[in-house]
Amino acid sequence: MSGAVAVILALAVGTYAFRLVGPLLHGRVxxxxxxxxxxxxxxxxxxxxxxxxxxxxxxxxxxxxARPAGVLAGGLLAWRRAPFAAAVLAAATTTALLRAAGVP
Structure with missing residues (x-):
C-alpha cells in the first residue's frame, strides 16, 4: 500500500470517528x-x-x-424571508445587469 493510500484511509477513518462522536456523546456531555x-x-x-x-x-x-452587489441583493431578500429561488434569481439578475452595464 502506498503512502498516499494510507494517508487517505487514515483521514477517512478519522473523519468517520469524528462524526460518530457527536451522536455517541449527545446527552452524556x-x-x-x-x-x-x-x-x-x-x-x-x-x-x-x-x-x-x-x-x-x-x-x-x-x-x-457586480458580484458583491448581487450577493447583497440576494442577502436582503433572504433576510426579508423571500423564497430561496427569488433570492437566487435576484442575485443573478442584479449581477448580470451590472455586468451588462459595464460594471466589473
Whole structure:
C-alpha cells in the first residue's frame, strides 16, 4: 500500500470517528452555556467569512463590484424571508445587469 493510500484511509477513518462522536456523546456531555454561545457565534463567523471570500474574491483578487452587489441583493431578500429561488434569481439578475452595464 502506498503512502498516499494510507494517508487517505487514515483521514477517512478519522473523519468517520469524528462524526460518530457527536451522536455517541449527545446527552452524556454537558457544555456550559458560555461555551455553547461561543460555538454558535463561531459558526456564524465562519459562515460570514466564507460568504465574504466567495462574494469578494476571484482568482486571488477582487471580483469586481457586480458580484458583491448581487450577493447583497440576494442577502436582503433572504433576510426579508423571500423564497430561496427569488433570492437566487435576484442575485443573478442584479449581477448580470451590472455586468451588462459595464460594471466589473
Amino acid at each position: 454537558e457544555l456550559p452555556s458560555r461555551v455553547q454561545e461561543l460555538l454558535s457565534a463561531g459558526a456564524v463567523v465562519l459562515l460570514v467569512a466564507l460568504l465574504a471570500t466567495g462574494a469578494l474574491t476571484e482568482g486571488g483578487g477582487f471580483a469586481g463590484w
